Amino acid sequence: MTNNMNLIILGIETSCDETAVAVVKNGREILSNVVSSQIESHKRFGGVVPEIASRHHVEQMTYILEEAMAEAEVNFEDIDAIAVTEGPGLVGALLIGVNAAKALAFAHNKPLVGVHHIAGHIYANHIIEELTFPLLTLVVSGGHTELVYMEEHGSFQVIGETRDDAVGEAYDKVARTLGLPYPGGPHVDKLAHEGEANIELPRAWLEPDSFDFSFSGLKSAVINTLHNAKQKGQELPIENVAASFQESVIDVLVTKTMRAVEEKQVNRLLLAGGVAANKGLRERLTAECERKGIKLTIPPLSLCTDNAAMIASAGTIMYKAGKRSGDRLNGEPGLVLK
């Protein structure tokens, strides 16, 4: 394939509670990126309800497809391939995107490419600034906390991951304990900046050479601290609880990431996933990378949270590498990144 040939990929993402479709040119140029969030609907339940998410996806799918194609001013003749998130995620939600993608690929005789959701998050960075290798990505979201090492395009090596809660999950649970509305992450981040990290909380370093994470102990410690204070009739300022919790999380994330950067001898670090919006994490990581001369890329918020442009971007790389998925493509809730 010649370099001057334009490759236009339609991406579809429905792994959780956003119905998203995007059209991306040559893996980096966004022609459209439409995201329909269900967050308002799930708020009343205090979290994403899988059955409700699946119902919303069915209702939204063709609307979002139409909007994304109209905004990109493309029709099916212009599209070279369909990329879709095949996993991981909520199975019922994934199935909507996968089956819609298969229907499009069949109706218009287009190649189909299944994409790993985390590969998508990583490639959100590729849209901002072309990836250079080797590199390391810290993936942080409501469902994931992973350190991924890449030697080249399309090769993913997970060198560390959470053993229990994802970092976003821990934020949401702590937020609920503090009586903050769902989704709690941004509220905790905001409060943390108003408070002082003066409460002793644990940091889970695990084995000295491990790049894995653990946040459930920290979450329990926050709950216990609040409980104990209450029994003594004390009222802990919640901004201080938030600040202390956030400091513990960021300490572990940043320390382990920087150790991995050193060990893997990379000079490029990417931040990916919804928690990349966290101001505290951005600040600490930026400072550390500046100090060590590491090039850091953080996508804007619209590309950090779930979207389909990232799926189209990763899909473009995989399409170029010859990856094709067939009629039997399925939603894979536990799909492993490799």
Place this chain on the structure above:
Amino acid sequence: MNGLAIDTSTYVLGVAVIKDGEVAGEIITNIKKNHSVRLMTAIRTLLEEVEIKPQDLDKIIVTEGPGSYTGVRIGVTTGKTLAWSLKIPIVGVSSLEVLAQNGYYFDGFISPFIDARRGQVYTGLYGMENGVFKNIKEDRIVLHKDWLEELKSSGKQVLFLSTDMDKHKQEIKEILGYKAQFPFITGNLLRPSELARLGMKKETEVKDIHTFTPNYIRLAEAEAKWLANQKDQ
């Protein structure tokens, strides 16, 4: 007029094609295997076999429910996306109405049903009235026992049709006795060609594609609980 019919509302997977007004072919399997993996292969195989390209289709017909939530969504999503991208209309048909067709010539009531767990079924009442085959009591979710008592009081013969017959046959016999009738094993499967036939008759427009949604009959559990809580407060 060419139509493609898709049914994945129960574990029966069915695809049928109507070509120039005739049933050109159908694929039906009755095995507990993943619809998401097998549906598109079935559609492609059948269309190739009857020599129809997606672009030659004039209409998509799907079972809109009730049935397995996930199953219904696989069929509806596939159907909706095909219809939208090919710019042709989509129509939905009740899965129970499709099943009821197997008793078309039965003299009495027909109760097609799909198991809905915890003693409940999705069912409705169908049959011939004044020479017209129709839906007599609308589709619903109901405790099977209550439904059977209601049918018993009608005094009529009732034909039961269901993919989940094994689980419910005993109870039906106990309550309705000789008033209950059962089909051959072939009568318990939703026939995709019947779905296609019903769908081809129905009026619909392309502009309705986006708003087309499954008919689950039942609210999602979380939604029902939430609504109940709202009432309590």
